[in-house]
Amino acid sequence: MDFSDQTGYRITLPSLPQRIVSLVPSQTELLFDLGLADRIVGVTKFCIHPEEKVKQKTVIGGTKNFHFDTIDALHPDMIIANKEENYKEGIEQLQAKYPVWMSDIYTLEDALDMMRQVGSLTGTEARAQELIQGISTSFEHLQPLQQSIKAAYFIWRKPYMAVGSHNFIHHLLQRCGFANAFAELTRYPEITPEQLQLAHPQLILLSSEPYPFIEKHLAEFQELCPQASIKVVDGELFSWYGSRLLHTPAYLQKLVEEVKNSLT
Structure with missing residues (x-):
């Protein structure tokens, strides 16, 4: 065969x-x-x-x-x-x-x-x-934000690394109605604190993998971007593209609803 x-x-x-x-x-x-x-x-x-x-x-x-x-x-x-x-x-x-x-x-x-x-x-x-x-x-039942917001998704710390374009996480961000703040850069760009401040995202998502971001890291991002809503998210549900996707839409829908409520 x-x-x-x-x-x-x-x-x-x-x-x-x-x-x-x-x-x-x-x-x-x-x-x-x-x-x-x-x-x-x-x-x-x-x-x-x-x-x-x-x-x-x-x-x-x-x-x-x-x-x-x-x-x-x-x-x-x-x-x-x-x-x-x-x-x-x-x-x-x-x-x-x-x-x-x-x-x-x-x-x-x-x-x-x-x-x-x-x-x-x-x-x-x-x-x-x-x-x-x-x-x-x-996924057909996933309801994205009606009005797109600018979001930054971080996968690493020291140095900060975010999700750029042309990868699976970027695709899922779009499906949620989140406009990737670093979509114009490389696939996984290194981001300086100054770049993050200039991007002025409304939402910052800190992934649980590959860097294990946890609640204690929220404060350092909040200091850089006081205007942003900041959340730690499940990296597996954003990046695992096998059968774990069975659980992803419900997780993303819950996240979308939390974000919507935090913006109102």
């Missing part, structure tokens, strides 16, 4: 894969939700859901530093990766030995297409379609 991944790279699978290594946390969770627990042999140290099941799998390193000897010992017949989350040199090294299927995701439509294709790759089309339908229906 021949397949093209989301980057256009072609792989051949002689049969349904029985020994899968996943290099992406959100796609690991998807594989489990597709009912493939017995066929997953390797995951990264950042693959934390579903908690009890991932603990039983071999850890092959991080998303950007693979332990190739560990992967070799697992004898995978398919590896699932992502263009943004994994690193080019490591993927190329794996592609020389194994079928590596890579996702490349910027929008909800890309995420749903990834699920559809992973279902085909693994023979779980029916379950994949159930997930896709559930996610699609939930």
Whole structure:
């Protein structure tokens, strides 16, 4: 069976894969939700859901530093990766030995297409379609702000790094009716305090990952932008583009309502 991944790279699978290594946390969770627990042999140290099941799998390193000897010992017949989350040199090294299927995701439509294709790759089309339908229906009911507001979404501290354009988080911000304050910059720009003040966002969102922003960080942003409403948000629900998207629309709707109330 021949397949093209989301980057256009072609792989051949002689049969349904029985020994899968996943290099992406959100796609690991998807594989489990597709009912493939017995066929997953390797995951990264950042693959934390579903908690009890991932603990039983071999850890092959991080998303950007693979332990190739560990992967070799697992004898995978398919590896699932992502263009943004994994690193080019490591993927190329794996592609020389194994079928590596890579996702490349910027929008909800890309995420749903990834699920559809992973279902085909693994023979779980029916379950994949159930997930896709559930996610699609939930997002159709998401009611964005009627009047868009300028928002800044931060993923790192010291230095401050925000979400720019052309990535999945930017897409979800738009779906909420939030205009990304740094959409004109690179995908994940470094932001100075002066740039933040000049951008004058009405809303600042501090992500729980990759930097673990918590309530104690609100004050430093409030000092820079006294006019802004500032919230800590669940980074997984903004950036995980697998089956966790089942929970995302309800979370985003609650956030939209909180923001709407804080502005009135």
